[in-house]
Amino acid sequence: MTDELGLFLEDSDEQLTFMENALVNMQENGVNDEDIGALFRAMHTIKGTAGMFGFDDLVGFAHIAENLLSEVRAENVTLTPDMIEIFLLSKDHTQKLVEIASTHELMDEELKKTNDELLVKLASFLPNSDSKEIENEEIEETQELPADDYGESLWHISVDLHEDFYTSGMDVISIISFLEDLGEIKKVVAVTDKIPLLQDYLPISAYMKFHIQLLGSSGFDEIEEVFEFILDDLELSIFKVDDNESLVELIQNEEEQEEFKTFLLENELFTQEQISPPQIVEEEPIAQKETVVEEKVEEIKDVLKVTPTPKKDAQKIEKKPEHKTFSLRVDSSKVDHLINQISEMVIANAKIAERADRLDDTELGESTTIMTDMLEEVRSSVMNIRMVQVGDSFTKYRRIVGDVAKKIGKNVNFVINGGETELDKMVVEKISDPLMHMLRNSVDHGIELSDERIKAGKSEVGNVTLSAYPDAGTIVIEITDDGKGLDRDRILAKSIASGVVKEDDDLTDKEIYNLIFAAGLSTADTVSDISGRGVGMDVVKRNIEDLRGTVDINSTPGKGSVFTIRLPLTLAIIDGFLIQSGETKYIIPLEMIQECIELSKEYREQMKGNDYINLRDSILPLLNIREYLKEEKSQSERENVVVVRYGDYKMGLQVDELYGEFQTVIKPLGEMFANVPGISGGTILGSGEIALIFDIPKLMEHKIRKIK
Amino acid sequence: MRKLKYDKLTIYEVEDLHKKILKDLKKEDGDLTLDFTSIQKIDMTAIQLLLCIKKTCESKSNKLILINLSDGIKETLKLSGCDLLLGVDND
Numbered sequence: 001m002t003d004e005l006g007l008f009l010e011d012s013d014e015q016l017t018f019m020e021n022a023l024v025n026m027q028e029n030g031v032n033d034e035d036i037g038a039l040f041r042a043m044h045t046i047k048g049t050a051g052m053f054g055f056d057d058l059v060g061f062a063h064i065a066e067n068l069l070s071e072v073r074a075e076n077v078t079l080t081p082d083m084i085e086i087f088l089l090s091k092d093h094t095q096k097l098v099e100i101a102s103t104h105e106l107m108d109e110e111l112k113k114t115n116d117e118l119l120v121k122l123a124s125f126l127p128n129s130d131s132k133e134i135e136n137e138e139i140e141e142t143q144e145l146p147a148d149d150y151g152e153s154l155w156h157i158s159v160d161l162h163e164d165f166y167t168s169g170m171d172v173i174s175i176i177s178f179l180e181d182l183g184e185i186k187k188v189v190a191v192t193d194k195i196p197l198l199q200d201y202l203p204i205s206a207y208m209k210f211h212i213q214l215l216g217s218s219g220f221d222e223i224e225e226v227f228e229f230i231l232d233d234l235e236l237s238i239f240k241v242d243d244n245e246s247l248v249e250l251i252q253n254e255e256e257q258e259e260f261k262t263f264l265l266e267n268e269l270f271t272q273e274q275i276s277p278p279q280i281v282e283e284e285p286i287a288q289k290e291t292v293v294e295e296k297v298e299e300i301k302d303v304l305k306v307t308p309t310p311k312k313d314a315q316k317i318e319k320k321p322e323h324k325t326f327s328l329r330v331d332s333s334k335v336d337h338l339i340n341q342i343s344e345m346v347i348a349n350a351k352i353a354e355r356a357d358r359l360d361d362t363e364l365g366e367s368t369t370i371m372t373d374m375l376e377e378v379r380s381s382v383m384n385i386r387m388v389q390v391g392d393s394f395t396k397y398r399r400i401v402g403d404v405a406k407k408i409g410k411n412v413n414f415v416i417n418g419g420e421t422e423l424d425k426m427v428v429e430k431i432s433d434p435l436m437h438m439l440r441n442s443v444d445h446g447i448e449l450s451d452e453r454i455k456a457g458k459s460e461v462g463n464v465t466l467s468a469y470p471d472a473g474t475i476v477i478e479i480t481d482d483g484k485g486l487d488r489d490r491i492l493a494k495s496i497a498s499g500v501v502k503e504d505d506d507l508t509d510k511e512i513y514n515l516i517f518a519a520g521l522s523t524a525d526t527v528s529d530i531s532g533r534g535v536g537m538d539v540v541k542r543n544i545e546d547l548r549g550t551v552d553i554n555s556t557p558g559k560g561s562v563f564t565i566r567l568p569l570t571l572a573i574i575d576g577f578l579i580q581s582g583e584t585k586y587i588i589p590l591e592m593i594q595e596c597i598e599l600s601k602e603y604r605e606q607m608k609g610n611d612y613i614n615l616r617d618s619i620l621p622l623l624n625i626r627e628y629l630k631e632e633k634s635q636s637e638r639e640n641v642v643v644v645r646y647g648d649y650k651m652g653l654q655v656d657e658l659y660g661e662f663q664t665v666i667k668p669l670g671e672m673f674a675n676v677p678g679i680s681g682g683t684i685l686g687s688g689e690i691a692l693i694f695d696i697p698k699l700m701e702h703k704i705r706k707i708k
Numbered sequence: 709m710r711k712l713k714y715d716k717l718t719i720y721e722v723e724d725l726h727k728k729i730l731k732d733l734k735k736e737d738g739d740l741t742l743d744f745t746s747i748q749k750i751d752m753t754a755i756q757l758l759l760c761i762k763k764t765c766e767s768k769s770n771k772l773i774l775i776n777l778s779d780g781i782k783e784t785l786k787l788s789g790c791d792l793l794l795g796v797d798n799d
Contacts, residue, residue, distance in 0.1 A: 166719055172752035176787050188789030195756060198730055198764040203722040208756055210789065 004169040005102055008049055010329070012098045015042040017396065019091045023084055024398045031079045039087070040069040046094060048228055051181065052174045055101035058094070059181075061115060064122050065090050076127055086121050088399070093118055151217045153240050154186065156269065158250060159227075160235040161206035168233045172210065178226050183216015189267045211269055213241065247274060332426065335385055342379050343573055343665035347684050349375060350663070354687050376663065379573060386426065390468045390477075391419020393428050397439055401464060404443045411450050411460060412443055417467035423475050427547055427567055431477070434540040438479050438563055439464065441537075446483030446561055456558065458482065470569075472591055472645060474549075479563040486513050486555040506708075513553040513561075517541040548680065550697050552647065566647060566697075576664035576683070578691060579642060580657035582631025585691040587664050587683060588653065592644045592696050596658055599639040613652065615643070623703050624654040628678070646696050651703055653694075666693060678702060709741040716749035722757050729761055740765055745776040755790050762794060 019042040022035035047062035065087070071077040093114055100107065107115060157179070161172070179185060191209035195201070214223070223238050237253075239246030247270065254260040264270045349371050356364035394416050405412040447453075447462030454460055465480040492512050495501045500518045507515075517537050544551045548568045555561040568574075576587035597603075603613050612621045622641060625631070641652040666681045669692075673679065680695035710732060714721045732740065740761065762772040774796060777785075785791040 166753055171719075173784055173788055180787075185787075188787065190759075190789040190793065192759050192763075192790075192793060195760045195763060197767060198726070198733065198760055201726060201757070201760045203726040203757060204719060204753060206756070207760075208752075212789075 005053070007169060007329075008053060009098065009102050011049060012046055012095075015045050016091060016095050016098070017392075018042040019094075020088070020399060021392075021395045023088050023091065024395060024402075026079070027081070027084050027088075027402075028398070033073075036069070036073055036079065040066065040073050043069055043094075046098070048225055050098075050101065051178045051226075052170065052229075053101070054174065054177060055097070057107055057115070058097040058101050061090075061097060061119065062094060064119055065094070068122050068125055071126060077125055083125055086118065086125075090118055090122065152183070152215055153217075154242075155183075155214045155216070155218075155223060156237075156239055156241050156247075156250075157210075157212040157214060157223065158235075158237045159210045159212065161208060161210075162233050162235075163205045163207075165206035165230070165233045166204050168230050170230050170233070172208075175226060175230075176210075176212065179212060179214055179223070182218040182222060182226070183214050185212060186215050187211070187213040187267070187269065189269060191263075211264075211267070213269065241270070241274070244274065251275070330385075332386070335382065338382050339379075339573070342375065342382060346375055346379070346573070346663050346665055350685060351688070354685075372663070379663075383424075383573070386424050387422040388425045388428055389419060390421050390423050390428055390475075391416065393432060394419055394466060394468075397436065397466060400436055401439055401443055404440050405447075408444060409449065410443060410447050410462060412447055412462045412464055415463065415465045417465060418469045421468040421470060421475060423468070423567065424569070427475075430543060430547055431549075431565070431567065434543045434565075435466070435477065435479070437537075437540050439466065442479055442481040442483070442561070442563075446481035446485075448484050452484075456484075471566075474566045474568055474591070474646075477565040477567065479565075480560065482560040485557040485559055485561055486516070486553070488512050488555075488557070491515050510552075510554065513555050516553070517551070548695075550647070564647070574664050574666060574693075576662045576693065577642070578659040578662040578685075579640075579653075579655045580659065581625040581629070581655045582633065584629070584631060585659075585685065585689060586625070586655070587662060587691050587693040588642055588644060589694070589696065590661060592646055594643045594645050594650070597641050597643065597652075599641050599654065603641075613641070615652070620650060620652045621703055621707060622652040622654050623699060626654070626656070628699075628702070644696050644700075646700055649700050649704070651700055653699070662691075664691075664693065709743060711743040711745065712747055715746055717744075717747050717754040718749065718751040719753040722753045725754075726757060733764065737768060737770070739771040739773060741773045741775060743775050744778070744781060747781060748778065750781050750784050752788060755785065755788050755794075758794055759790060 018038050022038040022042070026032065026035045043062055043066045047059055047066055050058040050062060068077065068083075072079050072083075093111075096111060097107075097115075100111070159172075159175075176185065176188060189211045191211070192207075194209075195207040220238060224236070227234070227236055235253075237246065237250050239250075251257055251260055251264075261275050264275060265272060349368060353365065353368040353372070356362075356368055398414055398416070401412060401414040442464050443462075447464065448456065448458075450460045453462060463480075463482045465478070467476075467478045467480070469476055488509055492501075492507070492515070495512075495515045495518065496503050498518075500515060501507065517540070541551055544565055544567070550566045552564045552566075553561060554564070574587075575590040577590050577593055579586050579588060597615070599613075607613055607622075611624065612619050614620075620641075620643065626633070638656075640655055640658050642655060642658070643650060643652050645651075662683075662685070664683045667683055668674070669676075669679065669682050673682075678695050678699045679692050680698075681693045683691050683693060685691055710728070712725070714725075717725065729740070742758075742761075758772070758774070765772045772795075774794060777796060782791065782796060785794060785796050791797070
């Protein structure tokens with residue numbers, strides 16, 4: 001795939017999301033101008049970009065949809081719920097068209113059928129629907145250009161490419177072909193005199209200018225739209241051939257005005273009469289009348305100097321800030337690269353700090369402290385680049401839940417909480433499929449049909465909630481439903497039947513619920529096309545674990561279920577706490593640490609060989625790291641306990657030395673160590689030593705299993 | 709004569725072609741013929757390079773001759789307004 005096509009796909013994807021968000025929002029909160037505007041702009045942008053690539057099917061479809069939207073915007077047509085439904089379908093269809101366009105496929109039979117059906121439906125909403133959209137366009141044009149006999153005018157478009165124009169990824173040929181769709185191209189004159197000889201030539205610099213004359217019924221805006229995305233990459237002048245003032249301006253912008261005039265004449269772009277009048281005025285200001293004209297021209301020029309763009313342009317510029325927040329599209333690998341480099345800097349800085357400490361060099365030590373602070377700031381800013389609000393991607397689930405519910409005839413109220421919670425963009429993307437799957441499950445299996453709900457004494461409408469919130473250095477995403485809850489006995493029976501667990505295994509309710517994540521287990525009575533095939537939940541769990549997250553289920557029969565996903569905030573660098581056990585140094589993620597206590601004599605006496613202590617009247621289970629990882633005995637006299645919390649659980653890690661905070665760059669372990677339970681990665685300390693990073697959830701799991 | 713060995717001549721190929729032609733012109737002095745048999749697609753950066761090559765040849769009183777242009781390429785050249793500048797006539 002070429003770069004440009006990639007950009008096109010990315011952009012279309014974004015626009016389609018805008019579209020869906022606007023539509024779903026209107027479906028729920030009623031029609032409003034803002035969403036209609038967003039919808040129109042999205043469709044319009046897709047049409048524009050598709051046009052530049054010559055994706056005719058897509059342009060054709062988007063054009064009709066855009067037309068209808070423009071009528072809606074002009075309040076000639078009211079947006080009804082039915083229409084929103086059609087627009088949602090149109091959005092899906094547009095998505096398909098984008099997909100096939102990107103692979104240069106043609107519409108197959110089925111797609112063609114949908115295409116035609118949707119077009120008919122869309123067109124039926126248009127005012128004077130039988131007269132089709134072309135007439136509408138003509139009405140628009142006549143309003144814009146009342147003076148013309150046939151509604152057609154000859155436009156002059158002069159395009160001066162900036163030297164770095166081609167880095168925009170756009171090709172002049174595509175622009176000209178797109179203009180061809182707006183009317184008949186009468187002339188294309190290329191200006192080639194700036195092209196240097198081969199030895200001075202830079203192959204991807206732009207050296208040319210173009211003068212294009214187009215005969216058509218399009219207005220200024222429509223022509224300017226063709227250049228919408230590249231306005232910063234070229235100088236553009238669009239005016240009607242008989243617009244003398246603009247011609248004067250065009251000529252005055254040229255360095256060699258006389259030569260330029262000759263050029264225009266020779267290429268028959270303008271006639272002598274069109275070019276001459278200002279010349280006469282300037283050179284022979286004899287007649288009074290003409291002086292007045294000259295003054296007028298000057299006046300106009302003055303006005304133009306203040307607002308150097310034509311009136312229509314000025315309107316546009318004013319409008320822009322309303323809906324365009326400035327954002328930068330950067331390849332995520334660049335950010336990753338930056339993070340990697342910062343990570344290396346953190347390590348290098350730690351080395352300097354260590355060295356300063358050993359040399360007892362206070363000045364150097366101070367500098368490294370400043371450096372550490374600055375690196376920390378840079379790091380968090382870079383991390384911030386990757387952070388996005390989860391709400392933006394959550395909105396799309398509204399539609400999925402709505403669609404699923406409708407399909408199976410359930411009545412569901414879907415609520416999103418905490419959409420402003422921020423999470424790493426990559427995590428958001430990777431969590432999307434699992435979430436979708438779980439939400440579908442909640443609606444399909446969790447929520448009952450309306451009559452069942454009434455029988456059970458619940459409200460007729462089922463509730464599904466998707467919430468996100470930060471908790472102890474992790475982000476929690478919860479899916480809650482007030483449906484019938486998980487069927488404990490059936491899950492257990494199925495699990496035993498499929499050999500996942502043994503009959504005599506003593507399992508808690510929670511453990512049984514968690515069995516639904518085992519491969520090949522489906523408890524749904526009927527396999528619907530939505531869920532119930534038993535593939536999925538295991539994949540869901542694996543996807544979440546790949547992100548170093550965990551998933552947990554709680555369910556009360558008759559009351560509903562809660563699926564809790566816990567995800568780490570970031571994936572590359574964490575604030576860690578450095579400890580030592582035996583001969584090895586370890587890192588504990590700082591956010592999970594609640595406190596550190598010394599394992600004093602009293603505690604040890606209290607323990608009496610058990611592995612728990614009484615911490616302020618509650619029992620704290622301990623995990624002896626030295627024993628667990630079979631470390632040598634350490635020389636250290638003192639023993640410490642680091643109290644960690646993850647989710648609902650608390651546990652104490654029995655370790656030897658405590659060193660303190662350490663900015664930890666997570667490095668993956670080699671294949672050989674990748675599966676050591678309880679260790680999630682490694683890091684390099686300032687001294688060059690390696691420290692291992694604890695996987696606290698895994699350690700807890702181990703402890704819980706052991707207690708039982 | 710140089711037979712172009714790309715299947716398209718676009719922004720991705722122009723740097724390479726630029727280098728090759730620079731070498732060619734250093735080696736021999738005379739008319740330059742480019743064979744377009746294999747070229748399916750051409751973009752503006754390529755057309756601009758051709759114009760540059762033509763200019764360079766002409767500065768030494770040599771000619772640039774393009775042969776075996778497909779109809780599609782001719783059409784593109786016409787669209788760009790550069791067909792006549794490159795001595796290509798559509799008719």
